[in-house]
Amino acid sequence: MNDIDHIGLAAQLIEAARREGADQADAMVVSAISSAVGVAGGSLEEAERAEATDIGLRVILGKRQASVSSSDLREAAVSEMAARVVAMARAAPDDPWCGLADPGETGGAVDAASLELSDPAEMPGPDVLEALAREAEDAASAVPGVTQVEQAATSWSRDRVTIVQTNGFSGSYTRSSCSIAVSAIAGDGLARERDWAAETRRFWSDLPSPGVVGTRAGHRAAALLSPRRPPSGNFPVIYDERVAGGLIGHMLGAINGSSVARGASWLRDAMGRQILPAGFDVIEDPLILRGRASRPFDAEGIAAARRNLVENGVLQSWVLDLATGRQLGMRTTGNARRGISGTPSPGTTNIRVTQGSRTRDDLVREMGRGLIVTSFIGASINPTTGAYSRGASGFWVEGGEIVHPVNEITLAGSLPEMLPTIVAANDADPEKAVSVPSLLVEGLTVGA
Known part of the structure; x- marks a missing residue:
């Protein structure tokens, strides 16, 4: 995960909105990193890695609101973004129900770390993801009746979500996710049947083995024949x-x-x-x-x-x-x-x-x-x-x-x-x- 100051960036968005005349505003910053691998027919079919930070700004003028988003974090771009969304809000129709929470309504949230939403382990390398996907594919292929594994895929991601508002609220938490998914086909020609199995967890160590997931997908597909x-x-x-x-x-x-x-x-x-x-x-x-x-x-x-x-x-x-x-x-x-x-x-x-x-x-x-x-x-x-x-x-x-x-x-x-x-x-x-x-x-x- 990158080292961007989420709270500082969100505060910068809020301040830019205030300068443009917003009555209320809330800013969201989301940084994400992910890696995914898919195999099919014994060959590597796809391998992806992505890392990005996106920002969102919602402003409220009276009973009108508008929101915009961007991935351009430059100071000039943030100022331009704030000017644009305030102009959009001025042209928006009235929404009698919009508005941030009163200051007394926010706060009191549990410590995000106590929920254990983010795995402290390092992101697994693409070679590890590929090996697990191949293991899942092999397990599905070994099920009697399975003629093809459409794809076996593994993935890992982590993102950080931050929200700052003009009512005084400021909060941030990080989440991770990892998964194994297999789609299997049983039978031949027009008599083919397809089914799948997938498992997702927050922590890498909590994932079941790829063999279990692949075998389950294979048995599910074979059970649908005839x-x-x-x-x-x-x-x-x-x-x-x-x-x-x-x-x-x-x-x-x-x-x-x-x-x-x-x-x-x-x-x-x-x-x-x-x-x-x-x-x-x-x-x-x-x-x-x-x-x-x-x-x-x-x-x-x-x-x-x-x-x-x-x-x-x-x-x-x-x-x-x-x-x-x-x-x-x-x-x-x-x-x-x-x-x-x-x-x-x-x-x-x-x-x-x-x-x-x-x-x-x-x-x-x-x-x-x-x-x-x-x-x-x-x-x-x-x-x-x-x-x-x-x-x-x-x-x-x-x-x-x-x-x-x-x-x-x-x-x-x-x-x-x-x-x-x-x-x-x-x-x-x-x-x-x-x-x-x-x-x-x-x-x-x-x-x-």
Whole structure:
């Protein structure tokens, strides 16, 4: 990571905005370094290394705001950037909800180092990344039925995020990430099937072995060979742990303050009501040690904190930033997210859903006859009504056992009717940002 003075650079942006007449301003500085390698067919396919620092500046004049970004860190460029964004704000339409946090709302964030978000180890060299990718490719290729490894890739990155605001907030933290991913193909000609496996961690030492990832990808692809069409009708459906997070994600989207404030949410009138079965909690925890989406504060300087979005099946909270909170007459929940060039918007961090006491195999046996979904293609979700339709593939179950793979099927239902029926397994992956176990769902129509 380079030695740029993030706080000093952000303060320089703020001062330039003040000189141009900004009432309020916040500056973001992001430095990142990354390396990635991909192999295919036993040959090195790609090798990349990147290092960059980007700056972003948002200014507010009265009730108007604008934002810009740049990678030019020269003093003259910073001054020009500030002049440009202030001119843009003067021409922008009124936004009655924009504005920084009051000074009393910021502060109190945990020490970023206590979250262990950045691996102190040095970046692995490209030769190390290539060797691990080759190991993953070899493991996938060794699985019976696998005819090609589309790609095996490894990557490592570290970035530092700094935010400084005119309300007095100043904060910075560093994150690292490393991953192994494999895409495998089984079968030949028109009978080929593809599947994948991937693992991502904050610390290099926490990554599983490349052989484990490659073998998993190979077995997943081989298991999809010789698919058949399932019968059409109403059947119970198990959302495999790989895709169950998407189902909960639809709920998270419906309680997002942007959707609720627009009235474009099928849960807009559900606060304090039962939306999941009794006993289900949905917890957001941005303070998980080495968590995929952990952070000490949000993009508006609000300290991160653990809280229940759903408790005992009852909706407890929207997901709000400052603007949507003001629009709804509520306080922010500290969920602001922001890119280097954009304005804040609400979004979640680490999500944890209550697990059940049974395995996925137990749910399969109890289901008797139905569908296991392991992947989706496309989606049609009505955000206002919750009407649900998705293309899917997976496995058909008869007599409580998997009998054959299925593909090119459509699932249809209604999220407000589906979510109160869910039954959870005990197989959630704690390494995921949205950690959700396999879910058995009633009330779906399967179409071949």
